[in-house]
Amino acid sequence: MIYDVVIVGAGITGAAIARELSRYKLAVLLLEKEAEPAFGVSKSNSGIIHAGTQNPPASVKAWLCVEGNRLMREEIAADLGLNFVQCGQLIAVFDLGDLPELEKIKKEGEALGIKGLEIVDRAWLDEREPNLGPEVQAALYVPSAGIISPYRFVYALVENAVKNGVELKTSQKVSAIRRGADGVFELETGGEKHNSRFLVNAAGLFADEISAMAGAPTFKITPRKGEEYLLDKKREHIANHIIFPLPTKTSKGILIIKTSDGNPMIGPTALDVEDKTDLSTTESGLAEVLSGARRMMPSISKSDIIAYFAGLRPVSGKDFIIRHEDSVPGLINAAGIQSPGLTSAPAIAVMVAGLLARHGLPLEPKAEFHRLRPRPAHLFQVPLEETCRLVAKNPAYGDIVCRCELVSSQEIYEAIKRGATTLDGIKFRTRAQAGRCHGGFCTTRIIKIMQEELGFPVTAVTKRGPGSELIKDERK
Amino acid sequence: MKYRDLVIVGGGPAGMAAALAARAAGVEDILLLERDQHLGGILNQCIHPGFGLHHFKAELTGPEYADRFARLVMETPGIEVSLRSFVIKFTKDRDISYLRPGAMEEIRARAVILATGCRERTREMIQIPGERPAGVYPAGLAQKMVNMEGWIPGKEAVIVGSGDIGLIMARRMALEGVKVKGVIEIQKTSRGLVRNVVQCLEDFSIPLYFQHRILKIHGAARVEKVEVVRVDDKFTDIPGSVFEIACDTVLVSVGLIPENELLEMAGAEIDRATNTPVAPAVNLTSIPGVFACGNACKVYDLADWVTRDSELAGKMAAQYLKTR
Numbered sequence: 001m002i003y004d005v006v007i008v009g010a011g012i013t014g015a016a017i018a019r020e021l022s023r024y025k026l027a028v029l030l031l032e033k034e035a036e037p038a039f040g041v042s043k044s045n046s047g048i049i050h051a052g053t054q055n056p057p058a059s060v061k062a063w064l065c066v067e068g069n070r071l072m073r074e075e076i077a078a079d080l081g082l083n084f085v086q087c088g089q090l091i092a093v094f095d096l097g098d099l100p101e102l103e104k105i106k107k108e109g110e111a112l113g114i115k116g117l118e119i120v121d122r123a124w125l126d127e128r129e130p131n132l133g134p135e136v137q138a139a140l141y142v143p144s145a146g147i148i149s150p151y152r153f154v155y156a157l158v159e160n161a162v163k164n165g166v167e168l169k170t171s172q173k174v175s176a177i178r179r180g181a182d183g184v185f186e187l188e189t190g191g192e193k194h195n196s197r198f199l200v201n202a203a204g205l206f207a208d209e210i211s212a213m214a215g216a217p218t219f220k221i222t223p224r225k226g227e228e229y230l231l232d233k234k235r236e237h238i239a240n241h242i243i244f245p246l247p248t249k250t251s252k253g254i255l256i257i258k259t260s261d262g263n264p265m266i267g268p269t270a271l272d273v274e275d276k277t278d279l280s281t282t283e284s285g286l287a288e289v290l291s292g293a294r295r296m297m298p299s300i301s302k303s304d305i306i307a308y309f310a311g312l313r314p315v316s317g318k319d320f321i322i323r324h325e326d327s328v329p330g331l332i333n334a335a336g337i338q339s340p341g342l343t344s345a346p347a348i349a350v351m352v353a354g355l356l357a358r359h360g361l362p363l364e365p366k367a368e369f370h371r372l373r374p375r376p377a378h379l380f381q382v383p384l385e386e387t388c389r390l391v392a393k394n395p396a397y398g399d400i401v402c403r404c405e406l407v408s409s410q411e412i413y414e415a416i417k418r419g420a421t422t423l424d425g426i427k428f429r430t431r432a433q434a435g436r437c438h439g440g441f442c443t444t445r446i447i448k449i450m451q452e453e454l455g456f457p458v459t460a461v462t463k464r465g466p467g468s469e470l471i472k473d474e475r476k
Numbered sequence: 477m478k479y480r481d482l483v484i485v486g487g488g489p490a491g492m493a494a495a496l497a498a499r500a501a502g503v504e505d506i507l508l509l510e511r512d513q514h515l516g517g518i519l520n521q522c523i524h525p526g527f528g529l530h531h532f533k534a535e536l537t538g539p540e541y542a543d544r545f546a547r548l549v550m551e552t553p554g555i556e557v558s559l560r561s562f563v564i565k566f567t568k569d570r571d572i573s574y575l576r577p578g579a580m581e582e583i584r585a586r587a588v589i590l591a592t593g594c595r596e597r598t599r600e601m602i603q604i605p606g607e608r609p610a611g612v613y614p615a616g617l618a619q620k621m622v623n624m625e626g627w628i629p630g631k632e633a634v635i636v637g638s639g640d641i642g643l644i645m646a647r648r649m650a651l652e653g654v655k656v657k658g659v660i661e662i663q664k665t666s667r668g669l670v671r672n673v674v675q676c677l678e679d680f681s682i683p684l685y686f687q688h689r690i691l692k693i694h695g696a697a698r699v700e701k702v703e704v705v706r707v708d709d710k711f712t713d714i715p716g717s718v719f720e721i722a723c724d725t726v727l728v729s730v731g732l733i734p735e736n737e738l739l740e741m742a743g744a745e746i747d748r749a750t751n752t753p754v755a756p757a758v759n760l761t762s763i764p765g766v767f768a769c770g771n772a773c774k775v776y777d778l779a780d781w782v783t784r785d786s787e788l789a790g791k792m793a794a795q796y797l798k799t800r
Binding site: 279280283285302303306307308309387392396399403408436437438441465467468469 | 511560562564565573575576577578579580595596598599600601603605606607608609610611614616617620621622624625626627628629630631652692694696697698724737740748749
């Protein structure tokens with residue numbers, strides 16, 4: 001068969017494009033090299049839905065970010081049952097001499113159409129952020145910024161795309177791309193071949209390699225590492241906004257990030273690296289993050305940290321690369337999608353659909369597009385009365401598997417039903433194993449549920465795909 | 477709202493001893509909540525001997541020790557056991573909401589004993605840098621895998637920390653044919669019992685590296701190796717002393733933390749450094765009528781001492797109920 005569009009990469013960008021294209025009468029295939037969607041760049045995203053400030057004013061990403069933020073607030077969060085929280089953002093200065101910088105960010109934001117920007121003084125901050133350190137003098141308040149779970153955002157988009165007819169194939173690493181005589185792209189993934197009239201490249205860190213394979217070696221992706229440290233949920237109310245320092249040339253600085261799951265996060269660092277697989281955290285990274293975060297909030301302690309990770313931003317210059325490659329007709333690149341990629345993704349998707357249409361793909365709306373996705377129930381997100389109702393309806397909601405994060409066996413079953421095949425996939429969907437004991441108590445139970453539901457032998461259960469098996473052998 | 481005289485949270489050695497002692501001291505209505513499907517708690521995965529030498533004057537395994545109490549608890553009228561029951565809400569007025577399959581129950585207790593045990597400190601709490609592959613386990617989780625499920629987590633292991641669980645797991649893994657390549661301890665001495673250092677490491681020729689720490693964990697999908705460095709008396713790395721150990725498994729045994737999140741939820745005072753209740757004496761908390769015993773109160777090295785002090789907690793709760 002020949003697909004109309006193959007999308008390479010099921011991170012946030014590919015997932016959003018897949019869902020956008022699923023509105024139309026098209027045969028779409030979404031390919032992912034990892035075991036599950038969101039396992040690449042997206043899994044280490046901070047989860048911030050940016051307002052659109054702090055971007056170069058004339059950039060593509062600036063207006064995509066503003067538009068993506070609007071789409072999230074006005075449509076997507078409700079349609080896809082996402083737990084988006086519009087908590088607002090503060091950009092703090094330690095020196096009143098930096099106020100002109102804040103004024104500049106405010107003006108640039110207003111020119112992009114961002115509403116409600118306001119420079120606030122220490123008295124305003126004392127009332128709303130009592131834990132700020134004495135060094136903070138003033139801030140720019142950005143009310144339209146918010147937070148979301150980055151992986152659950154990806155899973156929601158993919159689920160909805162699949163419901164609307166998109167085909168998803170995981171563990172499919174593209175090894176070669178050829179062009180047939182009729183102009184059809186022929187993608188090879190391991191043993192399989194996939195043919196398509198259009199190719200959308202959303203391959204994150206590897207987008208330069210995919211574009212080159214397709215015949216357009218037009219850019220290079222450089223990984224920029226960011227280390228993030230998660231704090232115990234007990235510190236959930238340490239901050240009421242996402243708090244930024246004034247940005248530097250290479251990064252937005254070390255932030256205090258509220259997360260939609262409750263655990264505050266501090267980070268990220270920003271360090272250009274060579275290796276696209278280097279996800280190691282370092283002692284220097286930890287020191288940098290702690291000192292940066294403590295400058296804004298001195299009560300943050302090393303002992304509050306319950307988890308940490310590193311992610312790689314796929315950087316190619318200062319702006320996103322979203323374009324049709326005229327040298328390879330039919331190839332659309334959506335590359336260099338670093339921050340604010342999560343926010344921009346829905347707007348990038350609309351832009352990519354437009355590019356496809358302009359280059360000859362007819363976009364004919366489906367008679368029936370399933371716009372809505374019911375919100376999965378998570379005990380940690382609902383009040384006790386709702387828990388009561390859920391347990392009465394389904395006894396498995398009363399069977400707690402993960403005690404630190406309050407996750408029931410029903411949520412694990414549900415995650416598997418929605419496509420989780422690995423322990424990380426279950427963690428990202430449900431938060432089981434993501435709390436302070438780090439799976440010490442629940443891992444065996446989750447493995448047993450996976451064995452039952454997926455029919456795996458225990459030695460085939462993995463953390464995040466082949467090679468990451470947890471159990472080497474069974475006692476005879 | 478249903479009223480109960482005494483609610484005990486946790487059915488391990490502490491909760492069971494407290495329940496039996498409270499019953500013996502005259503409390504007639506006791507509800508024992510256990511989140512697992514059986515009583516005994518962590519003892520069930522401690523299949524090695526060494527339990528009961530003081531309390532029973534006999535050497536028992538963990539499950540045997542637990543079983544002696546579990547039988548008594550199940551046979552004693554006046555103690556109701558609710559398994560697979562997980563407390564999700566606890567207030568200073570001793571209101572308790574708990575979930576069990578199929579129901580959420582809400583009760584008010586006249587007295588409460590929290591016997592919630594402890595959790596392990598993790599790799600993340602000591603912030604070992606490096607990658608985050610599969611194969612890094614808290615030692616107690618590995619113990620559960622091997623002893624309760626019959627799963628062997630790896631083939632070549634390095635153990636971080638020479639506490640008792642780490643030492644016992646070094647031997648346990650060696651007995652299962654796993655090559656245990658070393659135990660890494662940052663201190664000059666082991667925090668574990670001397671008998672465990674001898675019986676678990678020396679008898680199995682497992683090297684113990686004092687004044688060393690793991691510098692980095694390597695491995696993209698599964699652990700491939702660790703970098704180890706020697707440290708001086710101030711825990712500073714000694715230049716030129718770095719070496720590597722190839723392994724597919726890292727067991728982390730770097731201490732235990734009392735689980736007092738319920739007590740914290742109720743607004744009791746908690747020592748942030750130790751996560752133990754702030755109180756004038758053992759088994760007490762800052763909330764009248766709420767007691768804490770066993771490893772939730774402080775980390776014990778022997779189950780026998782947990783039993784002894786938890787029996788006292790049962791008596792204290794009985795006394796409290798009589799005088800109010």
